[in-house]
Amino acid sequence: MxxxxxxxxxxxxxxxxxxxxxxxxxxxxxxxxxxxKCPAYYRKWSESGEFDDILIRDSMRPGLRFYYRLAQYIxxxxxxxxxxxxxxxxxxxxxxxxxKVFFIRETPLFSGEDKDxxxxxxxxxxxxxxPVGFPAIINSVIPTHYYQALSxxxxxxxxTEAFSPTPVELEENSLLGRKDNRVQSIDKDELREILTxxxxxxxxxxxxxxxxxxxxxxxxxxxxAVISAPILRTFPFYKDNEKPKAQKGAIIFNESSNCLEYFTxxxxxxxxxxxxx
Numbered sequence: 001m002x003x004x005x006x007x008x009x010x011x012x013x014x015x016x017x018x019x020x021x022x023x024x025x026x027x028x029x030x031x032x033x034x035x036x037k038c039p040a041y042y043r044k045w046s047e048s049g050e051f052d053d054i055l056i057r058d059s060m061r062p063g064l065r066f067y068y069r070l071a072q073y074i075x076x077x078x079x080x081x082x083x084x085x086x087x088x089x090x091x092x093x094x095x096x097x098x099x100k101v102f103f104i105r106e107t108p109l110f111s112g113e114d115k116d117x118x119x120x121x122x123x124x125x126x127x128x129x130x131p132v133g134f135p136a137i138i139n140s141v142i143p144t145h146y147y148q149a150l151s152x153x154x155x156x157x158x159x160t161e162a163f164s165p166t167p168v169e170l171e172e173n174s175l176l177g178r179k180d181n182r183v184q185s186i187d188k189d190e191l192r193e194i195l196t197x198x199x200x201x202x203x204x205x206x207x208x209x210x211x212x213x214x215x216x217x218x219x220x221x222x223x224x225a226v227i228s229a230p231i232l233r234t235f236p237f238y239k240d241n242e243k244p245k246a247q248k249g250a251i252i253f254n255e256s257s258n259c260l261e262y263f264t265x266x267x268x269x270x271x272x273x274x275x276x277x
Contacts, residue, residue, distance in 0.1 A: 011066060012164065014140040016056035017042070018103055020072075020130035027070075027136060029057040029094065029101045038135045039073055056138060057094065057101040065093050065106065065152060065169075067143045069115075072136040086130070087114055089141070090121075091151045103138055107151050123151065158183040234260070243268060 017034030018027040030037075032055070035046035045051060053059075060066060068091070071084035090108035094101055105127040110118040130136065142164060143149045149157050155169040160182060170176060170185045177186040179194065186194070204211075220227070237255040238244065244252070248265035260271040 011059065011160075012140050012142045014054050014056045014059045014066075015051055016103070016138050018070075018136045018138050020132045020134075020136065021102070022132055024127045024129045025105050027103045027105070027130070027138070029055075029103055029138070031055055031057055034135065038137060042137060056103070056140060060094050060140070062094050062096050065091050065167075066140045067148065068092050068103075068105075069139045069141045070105070070136055072130055072134055074131065074134045084114055086128075087112055087118060088128070089118065089148075090127075109148055109151060 017030045017032075017038055019030060019034065019037075020027055032046055032051060035042050035051070038046075068089065070086075070088045072086045074085040088105070088108050088111040090105060090110070092104050092106045094103055096102075107123050108121050108127045109123060111121055111128060112118040146157065146165070149155075149165050149167045152167055152169040154171075155167040156176065157165050158168050158176075160166050166183060168176060168183055168185055171187055173188070175186045175191065177184070177191075177194075179186060179190060234251055234253045237253050240254065240256040243254075243261075244250075246252070246263040248263060250263040251271075252261055252263075252268075253259075254261050254268075254270075257270065261268045262271060263269075
């Protein structure tokens with residue numbers, strides 16, 4: 001399985017038709033065409049256009065986890081209101097490969113014959129293999145219990161819409177925030193998009209407290225750059241017997257002589273001035 005970014009989108013109310021691929025994790029999403037092989041109940045709604053704007057393959061972003069309900073029909077696929085032969089709920093995501101879209105059953109949590117007979121599964125076990133050649137319906141749903149929403153590691157439960165729990169998995173060295181109208185894990189690159197140069201400069205301008213920089217050098221690379229301030233002060237002060245190691249051009253204030261000194265690269269020299277008349 002490919003590595004995905006640790007984010008979730010528990011958006012309910014989406015649907016898609018699917019067929020098993022033989023891989024226990026994967027089902028190929030077929031979209032509207034796939035409903036032709038599904039029970040008549042789903043074919044009717046598909047033909048009337050009810051599914052046009054809520055297909056999982058079109059609504060969900062690749063790599064974003066969502067809570068799903070899967071139903072596969074084998075013995076009663078032709079009935080109008082069939083009973084599924086297998087049902088499963090859990091957490092998965094979609095993945096695009098070339099021109100096809102696949103649903104990955106990442107963590108099945110419950111399975112059984114129907115929704116009234118679902119039993120917990122060991123989340124560490126691989127998904128049950130599904131027989132190939134029989135249609136399946138996948139819905140995005142809201143978890144019925146809070147612990148189902150915590151199936152991802154290092155996550156917190158938030159909400160994008162009222163009464164719709166959305167788990168957000170926090171990445172290492174990230175913040176919890178809202179971006180692109182989604183509560184999500186904000187990494188340093190996304191934080192940089194939010195905190196533009198204008199915001200950073202504005203925050204520095206408004207800061208009236210002393211700022212301490214631990215860097216050894218501040219380089220102004222723009223041609224003819226200027227440092228401007230009402231008062232410039234060298235600090236700390238040094239005495240004759242404690243002058244620092246310095247590079248050519250460094251300036252200090254010598255507390256022993258009460259003079260400014262500069263370093264020639266070989267020795268410290270006093271900056272001279274004329275006495276006030």
